[in-house]
Each structure stands twice: as structure tokens, then as C-alpha cells.
Amino acid sequence: AQSVSQHNHHVILSEAASLELGCNYSYGGTVNLFWYVQYPGQHLQLLLKYFSGDPLVKGIKGFEAEFIKSKFSFNLRKPSVQWSDTAEYFCAVTHVILTGGGNKLTFGTGTQLKVEL
Amino acid sequence: DAGITQSPRHKVTETGTPVTLRCHQTENHRYMYWYRQDPGHGLRLIHYSYGVKDTDKGEVSDGYSVSRSKTEDFLLTLESATSSQTSVYFCAISGTDLNTEAFFGQGTRLTVV
Known part of the structure; x- marks a missing residue:
């Protein structure tokens, strides 16, 4: 079965520090990869996505992620975090095909990021 | 934001009672999903739908049923709510x-007491 692992469950950083959140997935076929963010009390919003092409993808708010196929990884990075980046971050991978088609997103367990002033 | 409305936004119910949650979309998208989010588990798929009256189970479907009679509505029912469904x-x-x-x-x- 497909799975997604996020290695860091809680991360605390000071403003302006660099961020890297790890994400590894287990699936042998073609994948679509996502990072979602959930600000406190809100729903999930898409940060960035990878479908194909350049393995370095840029998202909103200065985030980027690199797809390394050989390592089954899709790590999220930001050079300089801000207090407003405090949120929970989820890595997700689409399953190939469900009954009737469609994408099943398999999520990692999430990383709580706290940015301190 | 995509046109998705969930109702209710908050609910407290007693153990053993049935509960129905509604999801309404205005995007005419074919696929609809119900996930539950719990600390330490991320989001887990309960059920999904790939068309009107076409549904299938996800990874944590026990105790839940769904229905989709219209493209825009996807209902999730807890037949007999338990505290583990909080x-x-x-x-x-x-x-x-x-x-x-x-x-x-x-x-x-949803809080089941």
C-alpha cells in the first residue's frame, strides 16, 4: 500500500531561519506530489504541486520543493521563515487510480511548524 | 477558494445517535471525498465518490456510510456515533x-460525548 512519511512532527524555528521538512513516499509508479498547509483553525490549502517536468517546484509564499525520484523524496524548503508561517504542513501523494478513476490523496502525518519571533 | 461548503461546522452529539454531515460543491467536480483528521494520523480517507450514486470505501470506512444523489452533494453518515469518531x-x-x-x-x- 502507498504510504507517506514525514520525519519531523514538530519543528520550532526562529524568524529568518531556513526550513526543510522531509517527505518520503513509497510507491513504485508515477506519482503526483503535493504539499498542503493548514493554518490554525483553517482548512487545507495547496502550497505547491509536482506533476512532471522540472523537479524543483516553486509554490506560494516563497516555498519550494524538490522531487528526487531516486530517493522517493519531496522535501519542502524555505530560505527564511516568518512568524506567519506557523502552521501544520502535510505532504501528500496521489494514488494511481481508484475505482472509477480519480485521485486518492494519501497524506503524511503532518509537521507542526512554530516560528518564534 | 473553491466552492465547497460543509455543514454543520460544529456539532456535539451523544454516543449512539446517528449523525449526517453534508458537503456541497458548486464546481461541478466529479470526485468528492470525505477525510477525517486526527492528531498524529494526518488525514485519512473515509469514503469517496466518483459520480452520482457511485461511491467506494477508503481506509477508515467502518462505522460510516455515504450517499451522493446529486453531483453537488456528498453526505457522510455516522450510523451510531461513537467517541472514537470524535x-x-x-x-x-x-x-x-x-x-x-x-x-x-x-x-x-464533531464531538461525540
Whole structure:
């Protein structure tokens, strides 16, 4: 079965520090990869996505992620975090095909990021 | 934001009672999903739908049923609520193109006492 692992469950950083959140997935076929963010009390919003092409993808708010196929990884990075980046971050991978088609997103367990002033 | 509305947004119910959560979309997307979010587990798929009256189970479907009688509505029913079903429930939608992301509703916080 497909799975997604996020290695860091809680991360605390000071403003302006660099961020890297790890994400590894287990699936042998073609994948679509996502990072979602959930600000406190809100729903999930898409940060960035990878479908194909350049393995370095840029998202909103200065985030980027690199797809390394050989390592089954899709790590999220930001050079300089801000207090407003405090949120929970989820890595997700689409399953190939469900009954009737469609994408099943398999999520990692999430990383709580706290940015301190 | 995608046109997804979940109702109710908050609900407290007693053990053993039936509960129905509603997800309504205005995007005419084919696929609709129900996830539950619990600390330490991320989001887990309960059920999904790939068309009107076409539904299937996800990874944590026990104790839940769904129905989709119209493209725009996807209902999640807890037949007999238990405390283990206390959670935040998210509805999501996605289009036909496989290279597309899912859009999420605002969530429903359900407490079973």
C-alpha cells in the first residue's frame, strides 16, 4: 500500500531561519506530489504541486520543493521563515487510480511548524 | 477558494445517535471525498465518490456510510456515533484530470460525548 512519511512532527524555528521538512513516499509508479498547509483553525490549502517536468517546484509564499525520484523524496524548503508561517504542513501523494478513476490523496502525518519571533 | 461548503461546522452529539454531515460543491467536480483528521494520523480517507450514486470505501470506512444523489452533494453518515469518531471531518473535491489537486472544505468539528 502507498504510504507517506514525514520525519519531523514538530519543528520550532526562529524568524529568518531556513526550513526543510522531509517527505518520503513509497510507491513504485508515477506519482503526483503535493504539499498542503493548514493554518490554525483553517482548512487545507495547496502550497505547491509536482506533476512532471522540472523537479524543483516553486509554490506560494516563497516555498519550494524538490522531487528526487531516486530517493522517493519531496522535501519542502524555505530560505527564511516568518512568524506567519506557523502552521501544520502535510505532504501528500496521489494514488494511481481508484475505482472509477480519480485521485486518492494519501497524506503524511503532518509537521507542526512554530516560528518564534 | 473553491466552492465547497460543509455543514454543520460544529456539532456535539451523544454516543449512539446517528449523525449526517453534508458537503456541497458548486464546481461541478466529479470526485468528492470525505477525510477525517486526527492528531498524529494526518488525514485519512473515509469514503469517496466518483459520480452520482457511485461511491467506494477508503481506509477508515467502518462505522460510516455515504450517499451522493446529486453531483453537488456528498453526505457522510455516522450510523451510531461513537467517541472514537470524535474528529475533524474534511470534504474534498477534484476534477477529472488526473493532474489536478484536490480542494478542501472548511471542515466539520464533531464531538461525540
